[in-house]
Amino acid sequence: MHKEDCFYLGKIAKKFSYKGEVLAWLDTDDPGYYEDMESVFVEINKHLVPFFIEKSRLHKNDFLRIQFEDVDSEEAADRILGCELYLPLTMLPKLEGDKFYxxxxxxxxxxxxxxxxxxxxxxxxxxxxxxxxxxxxxxxxxxxxxxxxxxxxxxxxxxxxxxxxxxxxxxxxxx
Missing domain, CATH: 2.30.30.240 (PRC-barrel domain)
Structure with a gap:
């Protein structure tokens, strides 16, 4: 997946637990819309890498608490801390009327x-x-x-x- 085919969703802001859970800040008016994602692209060394999500839920309205597959320790979470998250443009909610991206x-x-x-x-x-x-x-x-x-x-x-x-x-x- 190329970055130009994606939109910026947010970034991994901090670790949440010793089991590798992270809190992702989402740059959106409706974080709940992205609560049930199966995967997301994480930008690592200027490359978009797919990460699969085991579970996620909203945390304090602005953050999404995420447990990624294969990220099961603080050390693994440290490697993706601060990384930006992207999704394909096709996943943007459709806007109506005079609202636009x-x-x-x-x-x-x-x-x-x-x-x-x-x-x-x-x-x-x-x-x-x-x-x-x-x-x-x-x-x-x-x-x-x-x-x-x-x-x-x-x-x-x-x-x-x-x-x-x-x-x-x-x-x-x-x-």
Whole structure:
């Protein structure tokens, strides 16, 4: 499995017991959705390695307590401590309406209600306080804040994100 075919689920945060159980912090709004997984990919030395789960259950709402097959001691748990967890993209829950995963809208056309087609979404910059759509129009890169008030509709069948940006925001890039 290649990393680009997967999504980041979380990381192994700490050991839980002397029998190799670990606590994994999950980067999700609904950790319970992942409680009954059979396996997960653990990134070890930049490679995704499948680990099979004997049992797991939620622990204090944000963590998943996991007992992996063949991880039956503190020493074995130490070897995977801090490792990131991944799952195939096909395991993401389907989102409806105007909710979307960042990777899902890459390649969609950004259409402003006032300006029309303003370019292709090439990425999402989430390194700032407010995530930004990275939109490419010819040689110009346009950055639009991902604010609910700006997003009118996610049109999956037509691969479009319909936006209503304030006057001047996008015009600044296109002039």
């Amino acid at each position: 960042f990777h899902e809208i890459i390649g969609f056309t950004a259409v402003d209600e006032r300006l029309g087609d303003i370019g292709i979404i090439t990425g999402i910059n989430d390194n700032s306080a407010q995530p930004l759509f990275e939109i490419k129009k010819g040689e110009t890169e346009i950055l639009v804040p991902m604010i609910d008030d700006f997003i009118v509709k996610i049109d999956r069948p037509n691969k479009q994100v319909l936006l209503n940006t304030p006057e001047g925001l996008v015009d600044l890039y296109l002039s």
